[in-house]
Amino acid sequence: MNNIKPSKERTALPESVWPAEALTQLEQEGADCLGITLFELMQRAGDAAFKLLCQQWPAAQHWLILCGHGNNGGDGYAVARLAKSAGLAVTLVAVDGSKSPPEEAQQAREAWLAAGGVIHDAAIAWPESTDLIIDALLGTGLNRAPGKAYAALIDRANHHVAPVLSLDIPSGLVAANGTTPGVVIRAEHTLTFIALKPGLLTGKARDVVGQLHYHSLGLQPWLTTRSAPMARYDASNLANWLPPRRPTSHKGDHGRLLVIGGDHGTAGAIRMTAEAALRSGSGLVRVLTHKDNVGPLLTARPELMVQEMSTASLDAGLEWADVIVIGPGLGQGEWGKKALQKVENSQKPMLWDADALNLLAISPDKRQNRIITPHPGEAARLLNVRTDEVESDRLLAARRLVKRYGGVVVLKGAGTLIAGGDRLAMADVGNAGMASGGMGDVLSGIIGSLVGQKLPLYDAACAGCVAHGAAADAVAQRRGTRGMLATDLFSELHLFVNPEISNTKE
Known part of the structure; x- marks a missing residue:
């Protein structure tokens, strides 16, 4: 169980970032545009997660899937059904809610049961053979501390030796702003769907998201026609701000x-x-x-x-x-x-x-x-x-x-956040x-x-923050983070204020 090691591959992240309150409408409009139901969109999320899990942890044989009562839990049911059909051992633990789950989450739950799956109570003992945990407890609608039943499962997952992948966002992390009003899953990997959320990129995100992956669920062509109110920038954007100089300058x-x-x-x-x-x-x-x-x-x-x-x-x-x-x-x-x-x-x-x-x-x-x-x-x-x-x-x-x-x-x-007028960006x-x-x-x-x-x-602030952070990342890659000095960045800064150099090296 302790020998389960993840792959180091990561998916490309988009530049656009959408506020948490826009996500429900974004999902519905995107599904309508593709002519599919929200349940079918959920199945796409389950398929994307299953493939990433197999890619990252190919040796994992017993998956523990923690499902909440909302659509995040529905994604977990979809993953569970695919894992079971692939011959993997699956233990699914669910938290009951006081209300009926959303229609598409209920459909995913019924599909899991129809496939012969079993839903275990949140209080069960977890199998000793568990070598991978999938967090599908709480999604992007969270705006307060997790309730008692959720908090207990989050705490157990954090103290377990198995690695954790969170679906869409680590449970307990607020998608709107990256705060953690209560306990929060500490994921090794997070797979987010359709759009990046601000809470994945700022606040406490760096402590709990782990390696961030993204899947558009087939909505990328439609999403490119819409203007996102926030942006995520990294070193790949520097060439847009910093073209090569004229030889006669x-x-x-x-x-x-x-x-x-x-x-x-x-x-x-x-x-x-x-x-x-x-x-x-x-x-x-x-x-x-x-x-x-x-x-x-x-x-x-x-x-x-x-x-x-x-x-x-x-x-x-x-x-x-x-x-x-x-x-x-x-x-x-x-x-x-x-x-x-x-x-x-x-x-x-x-x-x-x-x-x-x-x-x-x-x-x-x-x-x-x-x-x-x-x-x-x-x-x-x-x-x-x-x-x-x-x-x-x-x-x-x-x-x-x-x-x-x-x-x-x-x-x-x-x-780091860069704000000016009605624009807001995050330096990733x-x-x-x-x-x-x-x-x-x-x-x-x-x-x-x-x-x-x-x-x-505004552009100078964005480019400066990215070049600064990217230079620090290059130093950390060579020497680690402990003991880094501000002047250490000077040895790497030239690569990022001259992005044509790093592009040539790539």
């Missing part, structure tokens, strides 16, 4: 970036931001910082132009710059406040991070020429709420930040190694650089 074509920050004792933050901008393709990067930082920064990175920040140098820098990045190491004292007050009067594109965000929370304003890049704690201060309130609905928090502060918002974290990159100091400073430099290279604010 010069440094003036690639942006003059002014980076402001680095009060006494915080030279590291501003250096990482400035160097990240250079390594992302900025033509010229000027740093205005505390006088004590000038020598060390020039010594460490002579390609930078570094000056002590003064009224004169700040005025000249703001006049010179195409783009402004302010905040890393800025501090919240008079030195930083005066700089921010000057920057506030500029109409040039800009990015605010770190202490600039803390000062913004004290004196809020709304402007459309700005990108802000808060982590959840900074977002909480900007919204005057607790950090756990931000994390309880990251999508809502990102939208609220845009409404209050304007421009483009990058809400950092596992499944990154890993736990990025939970270390300086990562946000590097991100600010990358995004600021891309703005200087004439990308619109």
Whole structure:
């Protein structure tokens, strides 16, 4: 049983992401478009899951299938029937509901019974020979903690040695926003159907989804005719934002970036931001910082132009710059406040991070020429709420930040969100190694650089987040996540800001 190992193959994921509340209508309209019933669509889900299970765990012989009372359970019945007909041992455990199940789920249940299947009570002892668990308990309609009977099965599955595949979404994970109001299945693999849901990509998703797979159930041609309200981006999208440069281009074509920050004792933050901008393709990067930082920064990175920040140098820098990045190491004292007050009067594109965000929370304003890049704690201060309130609905928090502060918002974290106007995207990159100091400073430099290279604010934020996370993933693939430094990303970043290189290698 402990020797059951999954395959490492994964299915391609779509770019479009649909809100959880749209899924019921999407399913019905899709089935109508194909001229099939919802029951037939459920059979397609069962078939897709069965094939993936056989592909991932070909040696598994005894499948334990946990079925809920809704359509997610119906998918489980469909899988069970196919497994039984293939000669596999199947133990199906179901949770009874107070109401009748949906029509198509009832049909799937009856088809299982007609095939000679047995439905076991949730309290039974699980067979010792169980070597694979299929989670079909709770689907995308969940918006609260699982009930007692469901919670007991989820807990048992999490403590069992057999691997778990979840159908559509791990039971207990909220499809709308990735929160976990109660216990949740910790799946090794998840197969989602028809459309990607936001909760699979942000919030607690990374902890519980495992390897994510997708199947359109034959609806992909129809889905491409519809415009999804959210997007998922990864490294494969970078070429759309970052075409190869013209051979005759010069440094003036690639942006003059002014980076402001680095009060006494915080030279590291501003250096990482400035160097990240250079390594992302900025033509010229000027740093205005505390006088004590000038020598060390020039010594460490002579390609930078570094000056002590003064009224004169700040005025000249703001006049010179195409783009402004302010905040890393800025501090919240008079030195930083005066700089921010000057920057506030500029109409040039800009990015605010770190202490600039803390000062913004004290004196809020709304402007459309700005990108802000808060982590959840900074977002909480900007919204005057607790950090756990931000994390309880990251999508809502990102939208609220845009409404209050304007421009483009990058809400950092596992499944970073980029919001601007009525657009929302998720950066499907990154890993736990990025939970270390300086990562946000590097991100600010990358995004600021891309703005200087004439990308619109929203596109620069999306491309910057993807390049940043993809570089970290490349580092993790080589060296693991523990002990990753923000500056380690510089060894891989060139591959992602020059996507034609990685495409050639592929």
